[in-house]
Amino acid sequence: MACDESGSDGENLAGGNTEVFAHASVALPVDAAAECVGEIRRRIRSPAAEYKAGHLLREKHRAVLLWLLAEGGPIHGRAHVHLTEKAFLLVDRVVGLLSADPVDAAALYRQGPEVFGAAAWREFLVAANRLLRVRPGGAGDAGGEGFFAAVDTLVRAAAGTRAAWVAGRPAAYRARAEAYRTRVRAAPPLFPVLNPLFPAIRCTAAHWSADGRPVLLVHDQQNALTPGRIARIVQSARRDGIALGGLRLVDSRDDARVQIADFLAGVARRIASDELAGGGDPELAACLRPYVDARSVWGDARSWARLAPAAEIPGRSAEINSGV
Structure with missing residues (x-):
């Protein structure tokens, strides 16, 4: 299965360039795949030497995008997308660290922006990101105090809610x-808690191996996928009953299958981002729907209903929070 991602900002979930992370895979x-790219x-x-999702997303090429995603199209039934709503993942992670009640993350995420106001909620998210994103040897930074100061501000502003x-x-x-924070400074974990790439790969492997057949993931080059992390991903997947045979990195320019995954990841991220922002395209959302993983990390009920209406709204799960 060939994989690629779109919207990666590493551990920067609150101040990055995108609101959604998409991890796509194709079984072609x-x-x-080469025929599809052609x-x-x-x-x-x-005339571009390398095509990207942006080419397909131009309005003048809408018919090409619809052809690619449509039922009966070249990837229908042979592709998969795992979506991560970054703000929800961030709230889930910070609540997972500091609270014993898994319901808290969804409740806080869904009510927070309206109750506290957009600006205060954004400050909370940024502070939460700083709390969890700890640099080795970074003693003396104010990430912890900044987070709890932001919490105090929210509580005072909306007391009783x-x-x-x-x-x-x-x-x-x-x-x-x-x-x-002390533990992470002293011994950084192999898998940073805020990076959505690693749990997405795990869900991808689980999807394709659901029938018990081992799968090999061929992934576009990604600096975060070091040899040590790849070995641990494969080892932990097998330990948990996911038949992941291996994970190999390739250059997307040399593998048409990865190019198709790149197209799908970029298109899915844009469609999902538009839905999250309230300006989605119903036709494109309907075309994307069959590809979306029901285990996606998503908290916004309205946009999820457009992206995957047959599934319950994803919430906190062991797969999301256990790490790799």
């Missing part, structure tokens, strides 16, 4: 937060 033979080039007729109660609960766990 090399010759079929057909896309023939239909678009751009359910969201304020949920937001205020982590304030009782300052010692737990500092213990986490």
